[in-house]
Amino acid sequence: MTAAVELFAGPGGMTLGLHATGIHGTGIEWDPNAVATRRAAGLPTIHADVRNHGPRDFPDATVLAGGPPCQTFTVAGNGTGRDELDRVVDAVKRMGDRQTIDPRDFADDRTALILEPLRWALEDFEHSYNTIILEQVPQALPVWNAYADVLREEGYSVATGTIATEQHGVPQTRRRAVLIAQLVGEAALPDPTHRPYRKGVHQHEGDPRLLPWVSMGDALDRPQPFTVVSNYGTGGDPKNRGRRTSTEPAFTVTGKISRNRIVDASGAELPRFTAAEAGVLQGFPVDWPWAGNDIPQQIGNACPPALAAALAHASRTIPASSPAIVEAAA
Structure with a gap:
């Protein structure tokens, strides 16, 4: 099996997508409600803050995956992350120069959580991750682009972009900014499997090479x-x-x-x-064992499993003989 660490694992959306490609492991998640759901589903989970862990806690992990909290970046949130986007991008560049970033530099410390996957990727350790898979709201794409510049300096091939989830079989229109980085081979975003949704256009119309979107x-x-x-x-x-x-x-x-x-x-x-x-x-x-409180919020914050599976499938160079995966939830 391949080994991965999944940060901000939530109620299991990224986890299910990784499982679809044979990746299994442990998630780090701080929200007790999402932790309750993960444990009800039998997913190995560490109830903790990702900032209190690092690569040394998961020495067999060769895949780093996750979707940092989006509340300060999404248009439905408080907007502080969007307001400080230039400063976040600058922080990414400084991390590439191995400078330490203080979360207190930002108006909302949740904004700094988007920097955590890069900390994990750059931390001085015995090995680098073979594959990095990240997703966030579209407003965060400039951050992933800044990540890409840093990771390329570390020897990675990186692909970033925005994906429409209905083009991967999710029965909703949801756009996500994504990043795939690979140490071996050329990173590439997944090709769509389903047609894009267009108001007034029937699902069976459009490119015959693609499946209809799901209603x-x-x-x-x-x-x-x-x-x-x-x-x-x-x-x-x-x-x-x-x-x-x-x-x-x-x-x-x-x-x-x-x-x-x-x-x-x-x-x-x-x-x-x-x-x-x-x-x-x-x-x-349909039978996912939602548990804890605030279940609608858990669902809304989750990564769609089909999107995660598409991103994982696109990471075509993951060695089949890699060790078992570790996912970190937050």
Whole structure:
């Protein structure tokens, strides 16, 4: 087996994607609710802050993976990370010069967590990771690009970009900034397997070489057509509420998904999405054992398993004989 350490492992989305490629290990996760879900699912987990661990704690790991918290970078968050993006990029460059970064330099110490994977990758240790897989909200792409410059100086081939998750079989439109780095071979982002979603374009139209995108109706076991009325991105203005039918992918799944109204063709209210359904829209199995509190937030923060699997599959040079994986959750 291949060995990996997964940082900010959450409730198991990245973990499931790594498992799909034969990568297994331990996750580091600080949120007790996500830890409860991981343990209910039988995933090896360390309940801890990634800042209190390092590569020496996982000497067999040859893969580093994770998705740092996005709250200060996402448009739905407080925006402090976006406001300090230039300073974050500068911190990445200084880390490449082996300078120490103080998290207190940032308005919100969660912003500095995006630097943790680079600390793990650069820490003076007996070996380097063969593969690095990272994902974040699109606003963080400049940080991954800065990572790429540093990692190339360390001998890695690096690919960065933004991926639309419906093009990898996830039944929602969600865009993520990603990074793949490899010590051996050329890093490349995964090719899409499904067509891009376009409003008003049927899922069976488009490039015949690609599969249709997956709709909410395809993914969920609901007996009748429905329409989702979403507050996402509306700023609370009812006039801006988006609508999607069950023949379309879901809007981006967030921790506020339970606020979305669901109506039938006549406009009558239907039951809102259950936790299991929200998990399915994020790409989890319908029977995933969600546990702890704040389950919608766990689901909204999770990496879609199909996206993680696509990124891991794209890391084509992972040696088949590598040691067992370690994933770190946070």
